[in-house]
Structure formats: C-alpha cells, structure tokens
Amino acid sequence: MNVFQRIGNALSRFMYGRNGPDQLGLxxxxxxxILNLVNVFVHHGIAGAILNVVAMALAVCTIxxxxxxNLYKRRGENAAFLNKIWYPVCRRFTDARTRARDKDHKYFxxxxxxxxxxxxxxxGNIVITCPRCGNQIRGKS
Numbered sequence: 001m002n003v004f005q006r007i008g009n010a011l012s013r014f015m016y017g018r019n020g021p022d023q024l025g026l027x028x029x030x031x032x033x034i035l036n037l038v039n040v041f042v043h044h045g046i047a048g049a050i051l052n053v054v055a056m057a058l059a060v061c062t063i064x065x066x067x068x069x070n071l072y073k074r075r076g077e078n079a080a081f082l083n084k085i086w087y088p089v090c091r092r093f094t095d096a097r098t099r100a101r102d103k104d105h106k107y108f109x110x111x112x113x114x115x116x117x118x119x120x121x122x123x124g125n126i127v128i129t130c131p132r133c134g135n136q137i138r139g140k141s
Contacts, residue, residue, distance in 0.1 A: 018067055019074040024081040028062040106141045 021029075035055040042048050068074050095116075099107050108117045110130040117128050123141040130137065 017069055017071075019065060019069075019071055021066055022074070022078045023086060024078045025062055025065050027081070027086075028058055028065070032058050032062065106139075108137050108139050110135055110137060 019025075032055050035051055035058070039048055039051040039055065042051065065074055065077070102118075104121060105118045106121050108119065108128055109115070110117065110133060112135045113130065113133040115130055115132040117130060117137065119126060119128060119141050121141050125138070125140050128137040128139065129135070
C-alpha cells in the first residue's frame with residue numbers, strides 16, 4: 001500500500017459519520033469564492049473589510065457544516081435549501097429553456113395569478129381564460 005492509499009484511507013476513516021460536502025456546502029463554497037473575487041476589486045475602505053468578514057464567517061460556517069457529526073440537522077438544512085432555493089431556481093431556468101425550444105406553442109402569463117397558459121401557434125387573435133383564476137387574457141398566438 002503506497003502513501004496516497006494510506007492518506008485516502010485515513011481521510012475516509014476521519015470523515016466516517018460526518019456530513020461532508022452537500023449541495024448547500026458547495027453553494028457556500030462558491031459564494032465564498034465569488035465574495036473573495038469581488039473583494040480583490042473592492043479591497044479599499046469599509047466595503048472591502050465587510051466583504052472580508054462576511055467571506056471569513058461563511059468559510060467558518062461551511063467548514064463546521066462539512067465536519068459536523070449531527071447528520072440529522074445538516075440534512076434538514078440541506079433539504080430546506082434545496083426545496084426553497086435550489087429547485088425553484090433550477091425549475092425557472094429549465095422552464096424558460098423548454099419554452100424557448102417549443103416552436104408549436106405560445107405561452108401567456110396571467111397578470112393576476114402569474115399562471116403560465118400554453119396555446120397552439122397560428123390561431124390568430126384569441127381570448128384565453130386562465131384555468132387558475134378565470135381571468136381572460138387577449139393575445140395573438
């Protein structure tokens with residue numbers, strides 16, 4: 001067994017029962033990198049000091065999360081992050097990409113409830129009734 005295998009085995013034993021990097025931890029690491037890059041350009045005065053303190057506090061919090069043995073709490077935090085922030089953002093980008101690729105339909109957004117209504121293209125001027133709130137939308141398909 002060479003040196004690298006021993007180091008890998010030692011790290012595996014050390015991390016056993018710990019949280020490790022999850023989606024929230026990785027997003028925090030990316031946020032730290034972005035804050036430090038911004039701090040390179042704004043390193044003068046109070047703004048640079050504030051960015052530096054925020055990045056350092058975030059780094060300490062991230063390291064604590066990665067090495068934490070309280071798996072139940074860390075998984076709950078990660079699940080809340082995924083449900084409230086990650087999945088809605090990903091869904092918004094995926095929906096926009098899907099609508100841009102769809103050449104057979106036109107999409108209208110209800111001004112009252114913000115529901116997205118899909119109608120076939122090429123039907124001329126139409127009146128759409130929102131399925132959620134019943135508001136009528138006029139448009140050209």
